[in-house]
Each structure stands twice: as structure tokens, then as C-alpha cells.
Amino acid sequence: MKIMTHIVAGYPSMKECEKIALTMAETDVSYIEIQFPFSDPIADGETIKAANDAAILNGTTTAKCFDLVERLKGDVPLLAMTYYNIAFRYGLERFCKKAHEVGLYGLIIPDIPLDEEKYEHYLELCEKYGLNPIQIVSPITPDRRLREIAKVARGFVYCVSNSGTTGERENLNFNLKKYIGRIRKFIDLPLALGFGISNKKQVGIATEFADIVVIGSKIISIHKDGGISAVKAFCLDIRS
Amino acid sequence: MKSLKKYILNKTGHFGEYGGRYVPELLMPIMEELEKVFYESIKDRSFQDELNGLYKTYSGRPTPLYFCENLSKKLGGARIYLKNEGLNHTGAHKINHCLGQALLAKRLGKKRVIAETGAGQHGLATATVCAKLGLECVVYMGAKDFRRQRPNVFFMERLGAKVVPVKSGGQILRDAINEALKDLISNPEDTHYLLGTVCGPHPYPVMNAHFQSIVGREVRKQLDGSPDYLVACVGGGSNAIGLFHDFLDDEGVKMIGVEAGGKGIKETSSKCDHAARFETGETGVVEGFKSYFLQNKDGQIKDTHSISAGLDYSGVGPQLVYLKDIGRIETSYALDDEVLSAYELLARTEGVFAALESCHAVAEVIKLAPKLPKNKIIVFNCSGRGDKDLFIVTEKFNFKIS
Incomplete structure (x- = not known):
């Protein structure tokens, strides 16, 4: 079972998030997603939005996020998750070049759809600098878009869910089977699944269908309540 | 200029490099x-x-285009017309x-x-x-x-x-x-x-530009021609585009968008005393579109300030940025204090309470009209009526309600 965990760079502090990430790496997670904070994170819920705000207030800059990645570089592949304005303001080419230099495996930028490629050349630059531009799909992504996404996807594909996919176990099973089944018809890469997964039971369900299980905001609340040792215990427990 | 409307928007929703x-x-x-x-x-x-x-039948269109005779006389220059969008049902x-x-x-x-x-x-x-x-x-x-x-x-x-x-x-x-x-x-x-x-x-x-463009079309009909100047406040830009849109191809019509100057054009790395995107904003991609945003060098969006909630926004419509880039529109800003003076002057000369947003346009008209000869025509968009601002203006004018 592969797990991808998440931290917000600079939250609760640069030092502490570095420790959290190192602890995750020790528990053998498969990927770590490092979010470069942004003031207007439209695809994130309240917990991560608050962590973004706090990190910016702490003085976290894009340059410091790259420094963090450089320090964390090790056996576990690291991905930078951020919003397009952060990369755009840094200079997209400069951003991709730097991402390559610090050893990032890929980028997750939800608000740069394929449709803007001819204006932004994001996929082209990822290719040039050997980065995996992680594509995101949802239950309402139509087949025709999945075909286009399949052509440009690299690394793995991130499947998010909307409100329709959470709920009773039987329902969840049924919906996930249908959802992931449809995505697999178009996409040959490993699939990562994230839907606010917060406990062992949900990890179990997700594992039946997906290759990688994403654990995001739960880590933030666990750390808040129990510190690093609780994060370690959680990462070990969900995979046991 | 004739083909302007055709090329301002392409099929992918871009106005030049903006939008999307x-x-x-x-x-x-x-x-x-x-x-x-x-x-x-x-x-x-x-x-x-x-x-x-x-x-x-529901909103009460067409809204009146009203000649501000007293205000025009007082300012001693151009003839000033008020497009009264405030008389729409719901007041704006x-x-x-x-x-x-x-x-x-x-x-x-x-x-x-x-x-x-x-x-x-x-x-x-x-x-x-x-x-x-x-x-x-x-x-x-x-x-x-x-x-x-x-x-x-x-x-x-x-x-x-x-x-x-x-x-x-x-x-x-x-x-x-x-x-x-x-x-x-x-x-x-x-x-x-x-x-x-x-x-x-x-x-x-x-x-939204399409649905708002009725404002400019009515003005053209009501004037039976084109004005010399169009003036509108700019928050996101809906009332400005509404007034401007039908006249974009009329080369002789000058257009001015007025932003919130707040307490002045000053800012820190996280907070502005204003919401003047055309003054200190830079290109960014936020909330789904590319445009000017008030942001720091890392791309973090700054908080803004304006006396009027409707203009208190860090981004601005992409079409307006494009029109500014190609020189089709001009922009300026009005400070909170100028806005309050404009609110009072319009009320006393014409008996009209304009929304604080719209008073930014009035403040610009007050500066512009005296510089123009008497045969020139200015139309400003009174995008909303002032009733909703009761609690803000009573405080500013030191009036106790209860």
C-alpha cells in the first residue's frame, strides 16, 4: 500500500514542518506533498487554508520553500503542491528549473488546466526540466477530457472526489468502484485517491481501488493535538 | 477601431493575455x-x-438618464448626465x-x-x-x-x-x-x-459584460448619440463595462474608470490602504483568471481598503485591464474623503444619494467637468443608490441614529 502525506511549508514553523516531514519519511510513506502556501487556496478546505495563512504570516516565501525541499531531499519522492500564481510570479520557467535543481519529483498545481497550455507552456516546461506535472481528475470529468489528460499525465494521476463519494461504506464502495473503474479505462498510470481520508477504515476502502492513498488535512489536526510523536504513530498505524 | 469588439475576446476567453x-x-x-x-x-x-x-416590468428599465443641471452649473464646465442605475429594483x-x-x-x-x-x-x-x-x-x-x-x-x-x-x-x-x-x-x-x-x-x-451592456445601449438611445466622456467606478468592473461596452468602437468617446484610493496609495507587503489595482497592481492568476492583482513579490494577495465595500477588492476585470493596456480607457482613483464630499455635493445640488461606490465616479466628475468647455457631455454611471450606506455615512458625518 502506497501512502502520500502532506505538509504546508512553514506551518506551524519552518523548523517544525521539516521535522514532521522527516518523521513521515522514516515511516516509509511513498510520497510527501509539500504545499507552498498561497493566500487564496481555492481548492483547499478550512484546515489547510488556515495553515497557509499562518505560514505566510510566519514569513514563508517561495525561496524558503525551495530551501526546505532541498534539505528534505532523500529517498522519498517529494512533490510541490501550490497554486499557479506562486509559480507565475516566481517566473514559471525559473520555478520549474529550481524545482528540478532541488530534486522535486513533480508538481501539483490545481489551477493550471491543460486548456491554458498554449498561453502558459506549463507541461512543456515540466517536460524540459524532468518534472511530473500531476494531473487531477474528478467524478464529473467527462470522457473527452480524460482522453486529453491521459496524453499529458506523467507520474501518477490524482483522483479527487466531490461530496457524492463520501458516505456509507457500501455506497462509498459502489461509487469508488464506478469512479476509479472509469478513470482506469483512460489512464494507465497509478492512481492516487484523496477524499478527506482520515482513518484506517477509509484507507482500507481506498486501497481496494487506488494505488496511492492521499492523506492531507488530517495530519495537520493530528500534529496540533499530539505533536510529532502522534504523527509518527498515525503514519505507522494506518498502514498496519 | 471598428473591429475592436471582435478581437477583444478570443474563443478561449482571453482578452489579450488576460482572462482565461x-x-x-x-x-x-x-x-x-x-x-x-x-x-x-x-x-x-x-x-x-x-x-x-x-x-x-420587474426591474424598471430603461433607467433614466438625467441632466444634472445644478451640478453642471456649480462646476462651471461640461454638461453632466447621471445614468440612474440606482433606480433599478434592488437599487443597483x-x-x-x-x-x-x-x-x-x-x-x-x-x-x-x-x-x-x-x-x-x-x-x-x-x-x-x-x-x-x-x-x-x-x-x-x-x-x-x-x-x-x-x-x-x-x-x-x-x-x-x-x-x-x-x-x-x-x-x-x-x-x-x-x-x-x-x-x-x-x-x-x-x-x-x-x-x-x-x-x-x-x-x-x-x-456579465453582455448582460450589463444594456446600460450603455440605453445611454446612446437616450442621448440620441455619443457623449464625450463616460465615467464609472471600478471594483470588479461590472458597472464600468456596462456603461462603456456599447461605445468601445466610438473613437471620440473617452472613458475613465475610477478606483478606490482609500486613505491614499500606500501599502505594506500584506496590506493596502486602497484598492487601486491600476496604480500598484501587477499581473497574476488568482480566482480563476489572469489580470492585475494587488500582491507582493511572491504572489501573495494583499488585503485592501475602501470606504465602499463594493470596490474593496484586490483584483479587477480582465477586459478592463486589456482596454487600459491598449489605451482605450483611462483610470484614476478617488480617496475616501473625496468620496464623502462627492456624496454630499450630489445630494445637495441634485437631491440624489448615490452609493459610496458610485460616488467615486462623482468625485472624478467633480475634478473633470470644470476643465472642459460647456458644450462637452459627461455621462457618469450612478451604479447604485445610497440607502445601503446609511450606517457608514451617519458615522462619518457624526450623526447618531438612536
């Missing part, structure tokens, strides 16, 4: 469907008839795009409508059309605006809308937009996001 559709994949199908239904509907006679019928121009979008929501089979609001005028207009058309309505409003625009909150609730105060960030319009986008991401299938200005991902800028 920078949204998460989850929203792409929704935006594509909205775009399709929008273009189909505006070519459909029955849709046009229904919308025009509502404009006339916002109902123009609300009626259009609500009819589209019906066509899309959506049962639930969400909206963001700053001053509350767009939220009020949305709640009103939802009440009329039987749609569930949720309005997101920054908690600071929720406190300073109490009358509109009260009316929205009476209309059956749920008004949600947004406590994150600066607690203003931008935070409300973020929250509404998040709602749409969670409820993409049954919900229409009735975005209230010419910002956001394609097709919102072009769609």
Missing part, C-alpha cells in the same frame, strides 16, 4: 457547460424576450446580470444558486431573483462587510437567502469569492455560482 479559465479540473466541465448554454441562450429569441420582459445595476444568470441557471436545471457579495448589492439582487424564480440561495459575505452593510444582510435574509459571514482572510469581498468557489467545488452538480462582476473564469467576464 484557470480553474481546478473539477470546475472545468461546469464552466464549459455554462459557456455553451450562455452562447446558445443569447441567440435564442424566447430567452431574449423573457429577459427583456423582466428588465422592463447588479440586477442586470442577476436576471440573466438566474434564467441561465433555470435552463441548466440548477436548483441552488450561490453568490458572493461585497456591498451587499449583488447579494441582494441575487436573493431577489432567486425568490422570484424559486431557487435556493446562499450568499457569502466577508464578516467585515456583513457588519458594515447591515441593511442588505437584513433584506437578503427576509428574501429567504442564507447569508454566510466569511471569517477568513481580510473578511471582505475576496474572501467571499474564495468561499463561493469552494462551495461550487463541493457542489458542482446542483449549484450555479452567480458571480457578481466581470471577473472570474471564462465565461463570467464576457457573460
Whole structure:
């Protein structure tokens, strides 16, 4: 079972998030997603939005996020998750070049759809600098878009869910089977699944269908309540 | 200049390099469907008839174009005309795009409508059309605006809308937009996001400009020709585009968009004393579109300030930025104090209370008119009436209500 965990760079502090990430790496997670904070994170819920705000207030800059990645570089592949304005303001080419230099495996930028490629050349630059531009799909992504996404996807594909996919176990099973089944018809890469997964039971369900299980905001609340040792215990427990 | 309208928007929703559709994949199908239904509907006679019928019998269009004789005399220059969008049902121009979008929501089979609001005028207009058309309505409003625009909150609730105060960030319009986008991401299938200005991902800028362009068309008819100057305040830009749009091809018509200068053009790395995007904003991609934003060098969006909630916004409509870039429009700003003086002068000379947003345009007219000869014509958009600002202006003029 592969797990991808998440931290917000600079939250609760640069030092502490570095420790959290190192602890995750020790528990053998498969990927770590490092979010470069942004003031207007439209695809994130309240917990991560608050962590973004706090990190910016702490003085976290894009340059410091790259420094963090450089320090964390090790056996576990690291991905930078951020919003397009952060990369755009840094200079997209400069951003991709730097991402390559610090050893990032890929980028997750939800608000740069394929449709803007001819204006932004994001996929082209990822290719040039050997980065995996992680594509995101949802239950309402139509087949025709999945075909286009399949052509440009690299690394793995991130499947998010909307409100329709959470709920009773039987329902969840049924919906996930249908959802992931449809995505697999178009996409040959490993699939990562994230839907606010917060406990062992949900990890179990997700594992039946997906290759990688994403654990995001739960880590933030666990750390808040129990510190690093609780994060370690959680990462070990969900995979046991 | 003749072909201007043709090339300002391309098929992917870009105005030059601005605009576009920078949204998460989850929203792409929704935006594509909205775009399709929008273009189909505006070519459909029955849709046009229904919308025009509502404009006339429900909103009270056409709104008057009124010659401000006393103000013109007092300023001693150009002839000043006021396009009174404040006389629309619900008190502002916002109902123009609300009626259009609500009819589209019906066509899309959506049962639930969400909206963001700053001053509350767009939220009020949305709640009103939802009440009329039987749609569930949720309005997101920054908690600071929720406190300073109490009358509109009260009316929205009476209309059956749920008004949600947004406590994150600066607690203003931008935070409300973020929250509404998040709602749409969670409820993409049954919900229409009735975005209230010419910002956001394609097709919102072009769609709202289309529904607002009736304002300029009426002005042309009412004047029986073109004015020399058009003046409008610019928050997101819906009332400005509404006034300007029909005249974009008329080379002789000068256009001025007036931003919120707040307490002056000063700022730190996280906070502005103003909301003047054309003064210190830079290109960025936020909330689904590329435009000018007030931001620091890392791309973090700054909090803004204005006496008027409706202009208190860090981004601006992409089409306006493009029009400024190619030199078709000019921009300026008015300070909070100038806005209050304008509010008072318009009231005393013409007996009209304009919304504080619209008073930014009045403040510009006060500077512009005396410099022009008497045969020149200025039309300014009185985009809303001033009733909603009661609690702000009573405080500023030291009047105790109770």
C-alpha cells in the first residue's frame, strides 16, 4: 500500500514542518506533498487554508520553500503542491528549473488546466526540466477530457472526489468502484485517491481501488493535538 | 477601431493575455457547460424576450438618464448626465446580470444558486431573483462587510437567502469569492455560482459584460448619440463595462474608470490602504483568471481598503485591464474623503444619494467637468443608490441614529 502525506511549508514553523516531514519519511510513506502556501487556496478546505495563512504570516516565501525541499531531499519522492500564481510570479520557467535543481519529483498545481497550455507552456516546461506535472481528475470529468489528460499525465494521476463519494461504506464502495473503474479505462498510470481520508477504515476502502492513498488535512489536526510523536504513530498505524 | 469588439475576446476567453479559465479540473466541465448554454441562450429569441420582459416590468428599465443641471452649473464646465442605475429594483445595476444568470441557471436545471457579495448589492439582487424564480440561495459575505452593510444582510435574509459571514482572510469581498468557489467545488452538480462582476473564469467576464451592456445601449438611445466622456467606478468592473461596452468602437468617446484610493496609495507587503489595482497592481492568476492583482513579490494577495465595500477588492476585470493596456480607457482613483464630499455635493445640488461606490465616479466628475468647455457631455454611471450606506455615512458625518 502506497501512502502520500502532506505538509504546508512553514506551518506551524519552518523548523517544525521539516521535522514532521522527516518523521513521515522514516515511516516509509511513498510520497510527501509539500504545499507552498498561497493566500487564496481555492481548492483547499478550512484546515489547510488556515495553515497557509499562518505560514505566510510566519514569513514563508517561495525561496524558503525551495530551501526546505532541498534539505528534505532523500529517498522519498517529494512533490510541490501550490497554486499557479506562486509559480507565475516566481517566473514559471525559473520555478520549474529550481524545482528540478532541488530534486522535486513533480508538481501539483490545481489551477493550471491543460486548456491554458498554449498561453502558459506549463507541461512543456515540466517536460524540459524532468518534472511530473500531476494531473487531477474528478467524478464529473467527462470522457473527452480524460482522453486529453491521459496524453499529458506523467507520474501518477490524482483522483479527487466531490461530496457524492463520501458516505456509507457500501455506497462509498459502489461509487469508488464506478469512479476509479472509469478513470482506469483512460489512464494507465497509478492512481492516487484523496477524499478527506482520515482513518484506517477509509484507507482500507481506498486501497481496494487506488494505488496511492492521499492523506492531507488530517495530519495537520493530528500534529496540533499530539505533536510529532502522534504523527509518527498515525503514519505507522494506518498502514498496519 | 471598428473591429475592436471582435478581437477583444478570443474563443478561449482571453482578452489579450488576460482572462482565461484557470480553474481546478473539477470546475472545468461546469464552466464549459455554462459557456455553451450562455452562447446558445443569447441567440435564442424566447430567452431574449423573457429577459427583456423582466428588465422592463420587474426591474424598471430603461433607467433614466438625467441632466444634472445644478451640478453642471456649480462646476462651471461640461454638461453632466447621471445614468440612474440606482433606480433599478434592488437599487443597483447588479440586477442586470442577476436576471440573466438566474434564467441561465433555470435552463441548466440548477436548483441552488450561490453568490458572493461585497456591498451587499449583488447579494441582494441575487436573493431577489432567486425568490422570484424559486431557487435556493446562499450568499457569502466577508464578516467585515456583513457588519458594515447591515441593511442588505437584513433584506437578503427576509428574501429567504442564507447569508454566510466569511471569517477568513481580510473578511471582505475576496474572501467571499474564495468561499463561493469552494462551495461550487463541493457542489458542482446542483449549484450555479452567480458571480457578481466581470471577473472570474471564462465565461463570467464576457457573460456579465453582455448582460450589463444594456446600460450603455440605453445611454446612446437616450442621448440620441455619443457623449464625450463616460465615467464609472471600478471594483470588479461590472458597472464600468456596462456603461462603456456599447461605445468601445466610438473613437471620440473617452472613458475613465475610477478606483478606490482609500486613505491614499500606500501599502505594506500584506496590506493596502486602497484598492487601486491600476496604480500598484501587477499581473497574476488568482480566482480563476489572469489580470492585475494587488500582491507582493511572491504572489501573495494583499488585503485592501475602501470606504465602499463594493470596490474593496484586490483584483479587477480582465477586459478592463486589456482596454487600459491598449489605451482605450483611462483610470484614476478617488480617496475616501473625496468620496464623502462627492456624496454630499450630489445630494445637495441634485437631491440624489448615490452609493459610496458610485460616488467615486462623482468625485472624478467633480475634478473633470470644470476643465472642459460647456458644450462637452459627461455621462457618469450612478451604479447604485445610497440607502445601503446609511450606517457608514451617519458615522462619518457624526450623526447618531438612536
